[in-house]
Amino acid sequence: MRTRIKICGLTRVEDVQAVVDAGADAIGFVFYPKSPRYVTPGQAAELIRAVPPFITCTGLFVNAMPEEVAATCKVVPISLIQLHGDETVEQSAAIAAAAGRQFMRVFRVKPDTQPSDLLEYEQLCRAASPLFTSLLLDTYVDAYGGAGKGFDWSLIPKDLAPRVVLSGGLSVHNATDAVVRVRPYAVDISSGVEASKGIKDARKIADFIAAVRAGDAMKESEAHHDEHPTKAAVPR
Numbered sequence: 001m002r003t004r005i006k007i008c009g010l011t012r013v014e015d016v017q018a019v020v021d022a023g024a025d026a027i028g029f030v031f032y033p034k035s036p037r038y039v040t041p042g043q044a045a046e047l048i049r050a051v052p053p054f055i056t057c058t059g060l061f062v063n064a065m066p067e068e069v070a071a072t073c074k075v076v077p078i079s080l081i082q083l084h085g086d087e088t089v090e091q092s093a094a095i096a097a098a099a100g101r102q103f104m105r106v107f108r109v110k111p112d113t114q115p116s117d118l119l120e121y122e123q124l125c126r127a128a129s130p131l132f133t134s135l136l137l138d139t140y141v142d143a144y145g146g147a148g149k150g151f152d153w154s155l156i157p158k159d160l161a162p163r164v165v166l167s168g169g170l171s172v173h174n175a176t177d178a179v180v181r182v183r184p185y186a187v188d189i190s191s192g193v194e195a196s197k198g199i200k201d202a203r204k205i206a207d208f209i210a211a212v213r214a215g216d217a218m219k220e221s222e223a224h225h226d227e228h229p230t231k232a233a234v235p236r
């Protein structure tokens with residue numbers, strides 16, 4: 001299964017074009033005013049005009065009121081919302097219902113997070129709303145996200161990994177390893193493909209996507225080997 005790729009924090013049409021040209025599956029617009037990647041709903045609506053079909057446009061919110069998210073979704077044709085703040089599971093469900101959109105719920109991983117915490121949280125989200133799609137696992141930082149900081153991937157349960165979006169401090173340097181070791185449904189990145197905050201770098205985007213694809217190729221090769229192990233040499 002090909003690892004899906006989301007590039008987050010786009011602010012310029014040339015960066016949208018670079019992400020589309022590089023073959024990403026999703027793009028993210030940050031509607032959190034304190035972020036250096038913040039765009040207004042009007043700006044995002046203009047940027048989305050450069051997005052062809054079959055690419056998921058995601059709107060990212062931090063502790064926004066349901067009516068604010070709903071109003072943004074009326075102006076910007078985003079198909080998925082990402083709730084990245086301190087919203088409770090119930091508040092997340094209410095926001096998604098008000099917006100009439102599916103949502104990714106972010107779990108911000110702390111040093112003392114346990115594997116069971118992730119499994120239990122996913123179950124809570126799934127029980128709370130039919131609009132829940134997946135957890136996005138990011139590193140707990142004061143700025144809520146977009147900090148370029150990673151977390152310990154070994155705490156991600158193997159049976160959860162195929163349903164999560166892995167985020168937090170990814171780059172061309174660790175993308176292949178992340179895909180092969182964690183085997184997430186998708187990866188998400190912001191800082192690691194930037195020239196500066198909010199300004200993406202087309203070469204870094206292309207190199208990151210190539211590194212993810214290299215990880216996919218290694219997974220395929222391992223799966224093939226497992227299906228067709230080389231016959232052990234029979235001693236003569």
Ligand SMILES: O=C(O)c1ccccc1NCC(=O)[C@H](O)[C@H](O)COP(=O)(O)O
Pocket residue numbers: 008009028030032035036037060062084138143144145146147148149167168169170188189190191192
């Ligand atoms: O990108 C931001 O500025 C941001 C601000 C506040 C909350 C979330 C934010 N980004 C959310 C994302 O989905 C980022 O891609 C994710 O946090 C990973 O960022 P990075 O570690 O820089 O790749």
